Amino acid sequence: MRPGNLEGLIATDQESAPKTDKDLPFARQVLADVMDPEVPAVSVVDLGIVRDIGWQDGHIRVLITPTYSGCPATEAIEEAIRDALIAAGFVQAEVIQRLDPAWTTDWITDEGREKLRAYGISPPSGSASKRSLTSEPPVVLCPICNSDHTERVSEFGSTACKALYRCCDCLEPFDYFKCI
Ligand SMILES: [Zn+2]
Structure with missing residues (x-):
């Protein structure tokens, strides 16, 4: 090697x-x-x-x-x-x-978010710490056409870390990297 x-x-x-x-x-x-x-x-x-x-x-x-x-x-x-x-x-x-403190999606770098989007995965929306204060569902942008008119198809996408969404405008299904 x-x-x-x-x-x-x-x-x-x-x-x-x-x-x-x-x-x-x-x-x-x-x-x-x-x-x-x-x-x-x-x-x-x-x-x-x-x-x-x-x-x-x-x-x-x-x-x-x-x-x-x-x-x-x-x-x-x-x-x-x-x-x-x-x-x-x-x-x-x-x-x-090291498991403490636990990883959160807030640690994904800006470059990482950009790469996710380019790959067709919608990066985590907003901040994990703020998210826990509200029960509102996240606004998930379509990584293909950037529309916010999207709906969740399934809680689990290709892996447990992701949810399956669908864009209501371009109709493409895509993975959303869940915010934790
Ligand atoms: Zn779309």
């Missing part, structure tokens, strides 16, 4: 040189290309589930908060993160889950 020439170089560095923070932006770059297994349009960084990247005991350690606890994708995400870092030349990578 790992290129042999890189392996030698970085292994030496891991043994002798002190760890510096300059490798951390590179690690973040690597993670920006690790796509969410359920929504391949957005990366784990776009979703805001990468909480911290740091060094511990000579290896890189990534702190993640899964989007939904019990989401079957979580294990796949951990593995994808580890594999990507090791493929990028890090000798060892550890992924730690």
Whole structure:
């Protein structure tokens, strides 16, 4: 998996040189290309589930908060993160889950929301923290024609994290990334 020439170089560095923070932006770059297994349009960084990247005991350690606890994708995400870092030349990578505070859709970056829309998924509407104060249904915009004239077809879309909607104007069905 790992290129042999890189392996030698970085292994030496891991043994002798002190760890510096300059490798951390590179690690973040690597993670920006690790796509969410359920929504391949957005990366784990776009979703805001990468909480911290740091060094511990000579290896890189990534702190993640899964989007939904019990989401079957979580294990796949951990593995994808580890594999990507090791493929990028890090000798060892550890992924730690932190469930508190719980992830909310508010952590999805603006870039992530844009990518969701471009992929045909309506991003979460409004703020999760404000949403809990009201029981009003969210205004869900059609990702295709941007109409707010939409209706919910099913509470669950292609995955439990999404609901299935339909646009009443262009009549296209689409997934809405639920606000939590
Ligand atoms: Zn539409």
